[in-house]
Amino acid sequence: MPINLQMPALSPTMEEGTLAKWLVKEGDSVSSGDLLAEIETDKATMEFEAIDEGVIARIVVAEGTENVKVGEVIAIIAEDGEDAGDVDAAPAANKKSEKPEPEKSEERRTSERREEDKGGDADGVDKREADQRETAVAPSPAPAPDSGDGRVKASPLARRLAEQKGVDLAALSGSGPGGRIIKADIDAAQDGTAPAKSGTAASAAPALAVASDFDIPHSTEKLSSMRKTIARRLTEAKQTIPHIYLTVDIQLDKLLKLRSELNATLEPRDIKLSVNDLLIKALAVSLMQVPKCNVSIEGDQLKTFERADISVAVSIEGGLITPIIKSADSKSLSAISTEMKDLAGRAKDGKLKMHEYQGGTASISNMGMFGIKNFDAVINPPQAMIMAIGAGEKRPYVIDDSLQIATIMSATGSFDHRAIDGADGAQLMKVFKQLCENPLGMLA
Template sequence: MTIDVLMPALSPTMEEGTLAKWHVKKGDAVKSGDVIAEIETDKATMEVEAVDEGTVEEILIPEGSEGVKVNTPIARLSGDDASAAKPAPAPEAPKAEATKAEAPKAEPAKGEPPPAASAEAPKAAAPTPAPARVAGARIFASPLARRIAEQKGLDLAQIEGSGPHGRIIKRDVEGAAPRAKAAPVAAAAPAGAPRPVQTLAQMGIPDGSYDLVPLDGMLKTVARRMTDSFRDVPHFPLNIDLEIDQLLAARVKINGLLEKQGVKVSVNDLVIKAAALALKQVPEANASYSPEGIAMHHHADIAIAVALEHGLITPIIRQAETKGLAQIALEAKDLAERARNKKLKPEEFQGGTFSISNLGMFGIKSFASIINEPQGAILSVGAGEKRPVVRGDQLAIATVMSVTLTCDHRVVDGAIGARWLAAFKALIEDPITMIV
């Protein structure tokens, strides 16, 4: 008995990944728990452990293959242990397939076929409509059948499988003809459906006038998630200016104290700490929308945006309100380094209750970010610069930093957002209050 090793879903949002490397080859013995491959998801590179035991019979997907869908067979094991894993279906599967394969051959030789055979013959010969499938249900098909279907442009959801338990096999797709294009269906799509994607040539940009950089898994995921968020979440921004001269002076003193420990606190680390404390002072802002109700989070798990060569990722500092500045600085540096090397674990970048995106180091004065669902808000931090300010009736010069709080109006309305910004402003402009 053989058993397929399937492409695992390494995160709740993973739909496909890149099979970066195999740690086994054909003929190798595999035990449960052995690392057999490395998979690159849209956010990280992770090791895959074997669940079953046996011998590697075949590598179905070569290393380096991109866009491998979740639950696609990537390898096949054989052996006594693999046989024991699924004892019941093993003897029946070949018989079921053999019976269906032999039935058409035996039918012409007999003048009067048995009633059961004659009843089944029209079903096999006539091109009847494909059975209705539940939307989103998994389609069972052999790897070879999937490859042939992809080459011929066939929709597996419209093909009836003749293999064991309705599995689509080679002969089901070899004789099938590509179905009509889905253009009429798209034209009849219900209101509110996504508009058809146009090519650049259709929009007036001729082929050959540009270089095309293929989308990797991360870019596809970021594009989809940001589109979904901007379309489905009611965004609105709140802007405020902060005077940060005292914050900068405090940072110099803090780094002087931490110099012997080899720790250096950045302005962003101070912003993270202040944001976490403000979320505890205004807990209504530390919330997420769900169809069941508003989730009020117990801790401030702050996600920090880290720019990669191609894409963006938001590793999370958990329970930031409980941590000192030195610990936040060390964690932020470690998470950013491992994020750029795609070495983060899923639990290190999934979730979070609040995000911070800082473009101040690029000289950006002010901007608004797209909310990272399911979080209720994201803070956009601009550059600190010398600006004229009015104190009483006098004109003065201060270092001012503009920030924008983008809110999900279903969770954080204008009043809640304004109260959070007031708490945040007080902490930033008088940083000693962060430790009182």
């Protein structure tokens, strides 16, 4: 029996993906574990492995196809002994069920004819009732549909006013139920604020200007699945999570000295610690010392995690991905450094596995290498906090009641105020500052 090969869900948030490249062709024999295709998900480009054995009988979805829904059949595998040529090219699983629109009842048709026939001859009571209904606040505009016989759907009052004022109903979008044109739409047309119906000459005046309106030279490219997902998730995060931001200035001189000494001892092992490696460790230890910040809010439940898994923001072509250092609070600095270099390298090559970037209890984002002094990062749900790291720079700084020059770094914590109180967030920032300024504490 032929086996339908379906678009896999390669991440918990994946709803659709791009079939970037086929690694097999029709007629190829495949076994369990063979690589079949490269699929661009909402996070990265990942390889798709075969589970079943057989022959690729048909490739249903061509490579390069975008917006392929999870579960959609992308290829068919013929099992041993089956004739690949007998397999249908378009399996039924891909066909959308098409249900005929139910016929309108005779009572409903009669009611609609009566409504359409009212026109300007409706009695005074009907007119007053219609006027009162249309002066109420109308919902957001929708395109005015045809009534089925070529006539634009509009209320009797709107038709009378349009005729009196010389307004073309066909050029308007209706804001009434089902896109019906009402009195408010006629008034807006008189003021020049009515939205034009798409496809008409009036559409030449959009509500929002775009760059091309000003003849500015530009290029255009289609958003990738990753960029669309980033845009959607960041919008949701800012709209649904009440962010609170807390900033501290941290003296880095002791941390930089310790890093230099450790690197000298690690040189024979070809390990070189970065400042970010130490900051990952400091954040993880801080979360364990202030467990009220190592949390996640899900519905009416608050989860408190028993280990600190730190998601580290890594910039890649086309977007951002956050590989995870699991149990960073209990790992050595050398282990964190080695693991981070491996994860970052594979992230930029699009080779991360799902479990390597899904999860995490908190995040860290470092833009210090770009000279950014400080910034407020957006929380990555379902996590409840993210630490934003700025550049370390020489600044005047008061040390032992005297003004001196020190290497200072600003760090800003973004906290989900639904899950983390301001005082608890402040406590985490205090502990993080102390560990960075006295780094031997994170190694004890």
